[in-house]
Amino acid sequence: MHVAHLSLTDFRSYPTLELPLDPGVTALIGPNGQGKTNLVEAVGYLATLGSHRVAHDGPLVRQGAERAVLRASVLRERRSTLIELELTPGKANRARVNRAPVPRPREILGLLRTVLFAPEDLALVKGDPAERRRYLDELLVTRTPRMAGVRADYDRVLKQRTALLRSAGAAMRGGGGDLRTLDVWDAHLAEVGAELLGARLDLVTALDPLVRRSYRELSRDPGPAPVAMGYRSSLGEQVELTSDRHVLAAALQAAMAQRRREELERGLCLVGPHRDDVLLRLGEFPAKGYASHGESWSLALSLRLAAFELLSTESGGDQPVLVLDDVFAELDTSRRARLADLVAKAEQVLVTAAVPEDVPEALDGARVDVCAGEVRRVR
Numbered sequence: 001m002h003v004a005h006l007s008l009t010d011f012r013s014y015p016t017l018e019l020p021l022d023p024g025v026t027a028l029i030g031p032n033g034q035g036k037t038n039l040v041e042a043v044g045y046l047a048t049l050g051s052h053r054v055a056h057d058g059p060l061v062r063q064g065a066e067r068a069v070l071r072a073s074v075l076r077e078r079r080s081t082l083i084e085l086e087l088t089p090g091k092a093n094r095a096r097v098n099r100a101p102v103p104r105p106r107e108i109l110g111l112l113r114t115v116l117f118a119p120e121d122l123a124l125v126k127g128d129p130a131e132r133r134r135y136l137d138e139l140l141v142t143r144t145p146r147m148a149g150v151r152a153d154y155d156r157v158l159k160q161r162t163a164l165l166r167s168a169g170a171a172m173r174g175g176g177g178d179l180r181t182l183d184v185w186d187a188h189l190a191e192v193g194a195e196l197l198g199a200r201l202d203l204v205t206a207l208d209p210l211v212r213r214s215y216r217e218l219s220r221d222p223g224p225a226p227v228a229m230g231y232r233s234s235l236g237e238q239v240e241l242t243s244d245r246h247v248l249a250a251a252l253q254a255a256m257a258q259r260r261r262e263e264l265e266r267g268l269c270l271v272g273p274h275r276d277d278v279l280l281r282l283g284e285f286p287a288k289g290y291a292s293h294g295e296s297w298s299l300a301l302s303l304r305l306a307a308f309e310l311l312s313t314e315s316g317g318d319q320p321v322l323v324l325d326d327v328f329a330e331l332d333t334s335r336r337a338r339l340a341d342l343v344a345k346a347e348q349v350l351v352t353a354a355v356p357e358d359v360p361e362a363l364d365g366a367r368v369d370v371c372a373g374e375v376r377r378v379r
Helices: 036-048 119-126 129-143 147-173 180-219 245-258 260-266 293-314 333-343
Strands: 002-011 014-020 024-029 068-076 079-087 094-097 114-117 227-232 277-282 321-325 348-353 366-371 374-377
Touching: 002 036, 002 348, 014 036, 024 036, 036 068, 036 079, 036 114, 036 129, 036 321, 036 348, 114 293, 119 129, 119 293, 129 147, 129 180, 129 277, 129 293, 147 180, 147 260, 180 227, 180 245, 180 293, 180 333, 245 260, 277 293, 293 333, 321 333
Parallel strands: 024 348, 024 366, 114 321, 321 348
Antiparallel strands: 002 014, 002 068, 068 079, 079 094, 227 277, 366 374
16 A cells, blocks of 8 residues: 555645655655645545644644645555545535545545654653553554544543533532433443443554564564553453453443442543553553653554554555654664664655655655755655
8 A cells, every 4th residue: 555646735834735656765855844744744634534743623724725635546456546635624524535525534544544653652651641542542443444433422422421420410419410311321331432442452452462572673682572561441450351342331331330429529431441541561660650761762663563563464464654754863873773674665654854864774765855835856
């Protein structure tokens, strides 16, 4: 799989852009603030319907424009697919596949798959649980596009149940309140939450050995990798985690019943996948707070490499597009060289860097200079 052509209209700093791309490595070179990250952000958005830089679509539309249009021609198994997205802040986005409209933008998920490395990845190790949950959930959707609907359903039910907890809690403090409706939403949250939780548990099980191996390759240590990946659920340690959705749903509903009074007092949903965390360990200790800066980088890179390997293996070798957004400037010489060696053979690698010297020799390939929102192919 590779992107053969990228076209943008009023996306970020680009009034218009037409950029042909080849398989192999393409380095996008330019000083900071010239628009090179905008290009790989557009590729990532077409793959995931989200940006690794902002949470909302507003900043993606060029100032003064009403909408932005992103198009990519994706070549997969010698078949070309044209993916189009129209972003209009304040309105529903629209999508087309081969010029034909699709009912919902998430219908395009899976047509283009990417794995992104970025400086923000350090937050996967050092940041809050929300960063690690997002890593899992985005990979879930890339791996199984129907999970986008599960995530949307969970967010909708969570929002509704939270609002109900707040209103019911206020009513109870005033001497009234009917909790029968809350019972219904408990069941809804347990059902869809079990689907999301079970998928996360399956994913962590698949990723753990790959993360260990990637870390070992990055560190060049022949011994057992000192890292491990696990999952911490809001259900507590006394509940044995399983991929059985019925068991998980029952456990979630029981936990909500047990903590109902606390939830009503606080007006918050205290049970569910939105309260969970991914456990990353370095030896006997949690990586967060104990890993050095270099170890944190190696672990963050290992998470991305593991995602790439998992997606490639499960699709019979159909590799996602690898995007390395200004990563090499953050790494020391040894990690830079090892990462380059590990990704150099991918079908398509898009690299951004401020200067050509930041791109390792192992990733020598096509070069596109980016300056003031204009692109020029050098080789």
